[in-house]
Amino acid sequence: MTRSVSENVVAPMARGTEQRDTYLKGLIQTVKGGVPADLALPELRSRAEALLKEQTFPHTRQEDWRFTDLSPMLDIAFACADGPQGDTTDIEARRLPETAGAQVVVVNGQVSPELSQLGGLPQGAIVGSLRDLQNHPIWSEKLVQRLGQASGHHDVFTALNTVGFQDAVVVWLPPSGVMETPLQILYGAEAADTPVLAQPRCLVVAETSSALTLIEDYWGHASTAYFTNAVTEIWLEANAQITHSRLQREGSGTFHMAKTVVTQARDSQYIGTAVDFGARLSRHNWEIYQTGEQTTTKLYGLGAITASQRADTHSLVALSHPYGTVDQVHKAIVDDKAHSVFNGRMVVAQAAQETNASQLNRNLLLSDKARIDTKPQLEIVADNVKCAHGATVSQLQADEIFYLQSRGISAPQAQRLLIYAFAMEMLETIPVATLRSRLTKILAQWTGA
Amino acid sequence: MVRNLHATVDGTEILKGLNLEVKAGEIHAIMGLNGSGKSTFSKVLAGHPDYEVTTGDIQFQGKDLLELEPHERATAGIFLAFQYPLEIPGVSNRDFLRVAYNAHRKGQGEDEIDVFDFDDLIEEKLDVVKMDASFLDRSVNEGFSGGEKKRNEILQMALLEPILAILDETDSGLDIDALKTVAGGVNQLANPDNAVVLITHYQRLLNYIQPDYVHVMADGRIITTGDKSLAHDLEARGYEWIMDEHRAEVTA
Numbered sequence: 001m002t003r004s005v006s007e008n009v010v011a012p013m014a015r016g017t018e019q020r021d022t023y024l025k026g027l028i029q030t031v032k033g034g035v036p037a038d039l040a041l042p043e044l045r046s047r048a049e050a051l052l053k054e055q056t057f058p059h060t061r062q063e064d065w066r067f068t069d070l071s072p073m074l075d076i077a078f079a080c081a082d083g084p085q086g087d088t089t090d091i092e093a094r095r096l097p098e099t100a101g102a103q104v105v106v107v108n109g110q111v112s113p114e115l116s117q118l119g120g121l122p123q124g125a126i127v128g129s130l131r132d133l134q135n136h137p138i139w140s141e142k143l144v145q146r147l148g149q150a151s152g153h154h155d156v157f158t159a160l161n162t163v164g165f166q167d168a169v170v171v172w173l174p175p176s177g178v179m180e181t182p183l184q185i186l187y188g189a190e191a192a193d194t195p196v197l198a199q200p201r202c203l204v205v206a207e208t209s210s211a212l213t214l215i216e217d218y219w220g221h222a223s224t225a226y227f228t229n230a231v232t233e234i235w236l237e238a239n240a241q242i243t244h245s246r247l248q249r250e251g252s253g254t255f256h257m258a259k260t261v262v263t264q265a266r267d268s269q270y271i272g273t274a275v276d277f278g279a280r281l282s283r284h285n286w287e288i289y290q291t292g293e294q295t296t297t298k299l300y301g302l303g304a305i306t307a308s309q310r311a312d313t314h315s316l317v318a319l320s321h322p323y324g325t326v327d328q329v330h331k332a333i334v335d336d337k338a339h340s341v342f343n344g345r346m347v348v349a350q351a352a353q354e355t356n357a358s359q360l361n362r363n364l365l366l367s368d369k370a371r372i373d374t375k376p377q378l379e380i381v382a383d384n385v386k387c388a389h390g391a392t393v394s395q396l397q398a399d400e401i402f403y404l405q406s407r408g409i410s411a412p413q414a415q416r417l418l419i420y421a422f423a424m425e426m427l428e429t430i431p432v433a434t435l436r437s438r439l440t441k442i443l444a445q446w447t448g449a
Numbered sequence: 450m451v452r453n454l455h456a457t458v459d460g461t462e463i464l465k466g467l468n469l470e471v472k473a474g475e476i477h478a479i480m481g482l483n484g485s486g487k488s489t490f491s492k493v494l495a496g497h498p499d500y501e502v503t504t505g506d507i508q509f510q511g512k513d514l515l516e517l518e519p520h521e522r523a524t525a526g527i528f529l530a531f532q533y534p535l536e537i538p539g540v541s542n543r544d545f546l547r548v549a550y551n552a553h554r555k556g557q558g559e560d561e562i563d564v565f566d567f568d569d570l571i572e573e574k575l576d577v578v579k580m581d582a583s584f585l586d587r588s589v590n591e592g593f594s595g596g597e598k599k600r601n602e603i604l605q606m607a608l609l610e611p612i613l614a615i616l617d618e619t620d621s622g623l624d625i626d627a628l629k630t631v632a633g634g635v636n637q638l639a640n641p642d643n644a645v646v647l648i649t650h651y652q653r654l655l656n657y658i659q660p661d662y663v664h665v666m667a668d669g670r671i672i673t674t675g676d677k678s679l680a681h682d683l684e685a686r687g688y689e690w691i692m693d694e695h696r697a698e699v700t701a
Contacts, residue, residue: 398498403535405519406495406528407545407605408552414520417548421539421588 020057023074024156028052031164031199034080039131039167044148048162051154058156067341067373068283068312073255078227080166081108081196084115084188091115091186094217096434099184102127104169107188109198111167120181124174127183130203131167143170147203150233150261151289151318157257158285161199161231168201173210173240182213182432189220189228189250197227204233206240206268213243213431218258219278222251228279230258236268238292243271245430247439249278252307256282266292266321273429274313276303277442281310288316290352294323301330302426304446305338312341319352326357331426333419334363334370345377348385355385363393364422416447454505455669456493462503463489465669471613474641478655478680479648481666482688487648488532490666491617495529496522510612523549524556526612526643530602530619537589542601545589546571546608553609570608577607577634596627603634614638615646620654632657652684665691 028049035045057074058065084107091105095117104127105115111129118127126133130147133139148162169185187200206212214234220226228250236242242262250256256279262270276282288297303311317326332340344359363372376389396418404414423443430436456464463486471477481487493500494507496519507514514522537545550570551561562570575582578600590598599619606614616635620628635658639645647654655663655677663679664671665688672695673679683691 397535400535400537402495402497402519403531403537404545404549406523406531407549407609408520408523408556409548410518410520410552413548413552417540417545418537421537425539 017056019074020059024052024055024057026077027057027160028163030078030080030197031160034164034166036131036166039134041134044144045163048148048153048159051159052156052163055156055159064314067339068281068310070255070281072281073227076195076225076227078195078197078225080164081190081192081198083108083110084112085190088115090219090221091188094186094219096182096184096215096432098432098434099182099215102179102181102183104183104185105188106167106169106185106200108190108196109166109200111169122173122177122179125177125179126170126172128170129167130170130201133170139170139172142172143203146205146233146235148233150235150263152259152261152285152287152316155259155285157229158231158259161201161229161259165199165201165231168203171202171204171212171214173206173212175208175210177207177210179210179212182215184215184217187216187218187228187230189218189222189226189254191220191222191224191226191251191253193224195225195227197229200228200230202232204242205235206237206242208237209239210237211241215245215247215432215435217247217249218256219247219249220251220254223253226251226254228254228256228258230256232258232260234260234262234270236262236264236270238265239267240265241269243431244273245432245435246272246274248274248276248282248284249442250282251278252280252309254279258283259285259287261287261289263289263291264295264297267294268292269296271298271429273300273426274302275426275439276301276305276311276313277446279309279311281312283312283314286313286315288318290317290319290321290324293321295321295325297324297326298429299326299328299330300426300429301342302423303332303334303340304423304443305333305340306335306446307338308336309338310341311338314343314345316345316347317357318347318349319355319357320349321351322353322355324352324355324357326355326359328357328359329426330361331422332363332372333366333423334372335366337367337369339371340373342374343377344375344389346379346387348378348380348382348387350381352382353384355382355387357385357387359389361391362422363391364419365393365395366419419447420444451507452505454490454493454507455503456489457501457503458489458499463500463669464493467505467666467670469664469671471644471646473612473644475662476639476645476647476658476660478660478663479646479666479671480650480652480663480680480683485666486669487666488617491529491615491646491648494522494527494615495519520552521556523609524553528606528609528611528614530599530606530614530616532617532619532621534590534598534602536591536593538591540589541586542589543568543571543585546585546605549605550608574604574607577637578604579630580604595622596624599623599627599631603631607634607638610638610643612643613646614643615648617648618650619647620649620651628654629657652680655680667692667695
C-alpha cells in the first residue's frame with residue numbers, strides 16, 4: 001500500500017527580501033572576517049563573493065527550497081567558530097581500525113595536523129591541508145585549477161563556503177595511485193556558548209586509473225545553535241574509482257548545509273553512500289557531472305529522522321556523454337513530526353545516448369505527523385536511453401506485523417525488525433566493516449532494538 | 450475448547466456461535482464453502498487485530514486465549530500456517546526463524562540459543578520440508594513460488610513445534626509433490642501431545658493426512674461433524690445436500 005502524503009504547510013513567517021539580503025550580507029562579512037591571512041586566495045574568493053552579490057538568502061518561494069524553510073536561521077547571528085579546543089575523546093572514539101594511518105581530523109572547519117594520522121600513502125599521493133600545500137612549488141598551481149572550479153559553484157552556500165573557508169583537506173592521487181587503506185576524514189563540530197558557524201572544505205582529485213575509498217564523517221553533539229556549511233569537490237579522471245561514504249550525525253541544534261560535487265571523466269566509477277541521522281535541519285546537494293563516456297555512478301542514500309528534524313537531499317546527475325550507467329536508491333524513515341525531502345533530478349542530454357539509469361525513492365512513515373515530500377525530476381532529451389524511476393511512501397504494514405506476531409515476535413519487536421530491514425539495505429553498501437557495524441548499532445538504538 | 454464464538458470484522462458478523470473442542474493427539478479438518486467463516490476462525494484463534502470477538506470464549510490449556518496478545522498465543526503454542534504467507538523484504542529467512550525460535554524459548558523461560566546452535570537445528574528441520582539451505586539466506590517469502598511459501602510455513606511449524614497447529618488452506622493450489630511434502634511435515638509433527646486443525650476446501654489433502662474428525666462450517670457455525678467418510682461424501686455430492694439437511698433441522 002502506498003499513498004502520497006501531505007499536510008498543511010505552516011506558512012513561513014513573513015520575511016522581507018530586505019531582511020534576507022541583510023542576513024546574507026552579514027554572513028559574508030562574518031566568514032570574510034575569519035579568513036586566515038595566509039589563505040587569502042583573492043581571485044577565487046572575490047569571484048565567489050561577486051556571485052553572492054546577485055543572490056539572497058534562500059526562501060520557500062524558490063523552487064529549490066520549496067519544502068525546506070530556512071527562516072529560523074534568520075533569527076540567529078552566527079560567529080566564526082574557533083579551532084580544536086583540546087578534548088579529543090570523541091575523535092578517538094570515531095577512528096576506525098581499518099583507516100589507521102589514513103585519518104584526517106578537521107575541527108570546526110580547521111584541519112588539525114596534530115590529530116591527523118597519516119602515513120603509508122601511495123607514492124606521489126598527497127593528503128593534507130591546503131594551508132600547508134598552497135605555497136608548494138608544484139601543488140599550488142595544480143590546486144588552483146581544481147579548487148572551486150566544479151559546476152554548481154555559484155550556489156549560495158557553496159559560494160559562501162568559498163568566500164570564507166578557513167582551510168581545506170586536499171587529497172590527490174597520482175595516475176594509477178591506489179590507496180589500499182580507506183581514507184577517513186573526521187569533521188567534528190565543537191559548539192560554543194554562542195551560535196557559531198564552521199565551513200569544512202575538501203578537495204579530492206583522483207587522477208587516471210587511481211582508486212580510493214573515502215569516508216567523510218560529520219558529527220557533533222551540540223543542542224545549541226551551530227551552522228555547518230560544508231563543501232566537498234571530487235574529481236575523477238579517466239578510469240578512476242572512488243567509493244565514498246558520507247555520514248552526517250550532527251547535534252540536534254545544527255543547521256547542516258552541504259554540497260558534494262562529483263565530476264566524472266570517461267570510464268570512471270563513483271559509488272557513494274550518504275547517511276543522514278543528525279542535525280536539526282540538513283540539506284545535502286549531491287551533484288554528479290559527467291564529462292566523458294561510459295561512467296558508472298551509484299548513489300545510495302539513507303535518512304532516519306525523528307522529533308522535529310528536517311532532512312533534505314537534492315541530487316543531480318547530469319549526463320552529457322554516451323554509455324553512462326546510473327543506479328540510485330534513496331530511503332528515508334521519518335518518525336514523530338520530522339520532515340524528509342527528496343528531489344532526484346537526472347538530466348540526460350541529447351549526446352548521452354545508451355544511458356542506463358534507474359532511480360528509486362522509498363519512504364517509511366512512522367507517525368501521522370511525519371511528512372515526506374518526494375520529487376523525481378527526469379529531464380531526458382536523448383532518445384535511445386533506459387531511465388526507470390519510482391517513488392513510494394508507506395507505513396509499516398499491519399499484516400506484516402501480525403505475521404511476525406503470529407510467530408511469537410512482539411509487536412514492538414516486529415516493528416523494529418521491519419524498520420531495520422528497510423534501512424539495512426543502504427548500510428550494506430558501506431565497504432568498511434567496522435563503520436558498517438557501528439552504524440548498524442546506531443540504527444538499532446534508533447529503532448529501539 | 451471454543452464456546453459460542455461470535456466475531457465481527459468491520460462491524461459485520463462472520464462467526465455466529467461456533468463450538469469446537471480439540472483434544473491432544475487429535476487431527477480435525479474443517480471444511481466449508483467460501484465465506485463460511487473458516488479463515489476468519491483461524492485468524493480469530495491467532496488474534497488478528499481486524500477481528501473482534503463479541504461473544505463467546507476460547508480456552509487453550511486452561512488459559513483464556515482471548516486475553517493474550519498474538520505473540521503470546523504463539524509462544525503459548527498456537528501456530529497458524531497462513532493461507533497467504535507474507536513477504537518480508539530485507540529480513541532473511543534465517544534471521545526471521547531464529548528470532549521467532551528464540552521468542553518461543555524466552556516465552557517458555559528458556560535461554561536463547563546462539564547463531565551456531567540455531568544453524569545446526571535449522572539444517573535438521575529443512576529435511577522435513579525438503580528445502581534447500583539457500584532458502585535461509587533469501588528474504589522471508591520474497592520471490593518464493595506459492596509452493597515454496599507453503600513449505601516455508603511448514604518449516605516454521607516444524608521449528609516452533611506448536612501444541613495446536615492451524616493450517617489455513619495450506620493445500621490450496623499446491624501441486625501433488627508439494628502437497629505430499631506439506632502432508633509429510635504435518636504427519637511427522639503430529640504426536641499424542643499436540644493437535645492439528647486443517648482448514649481446507651478440498652478432500653484431497655485428507656488422502657495424505659488422516660483426520661479424526663471432519664467438521665462442516667456454514668454461515669459462521671459448525672453445522673455437522675463426522676469422521677473421514679464425511680469428507681468423501683462432500684467430495685462426491687457437494688455441499689448442497691448437507692446444507693439442505695441442516696436447514697431442515699433448523700426448521701424442524
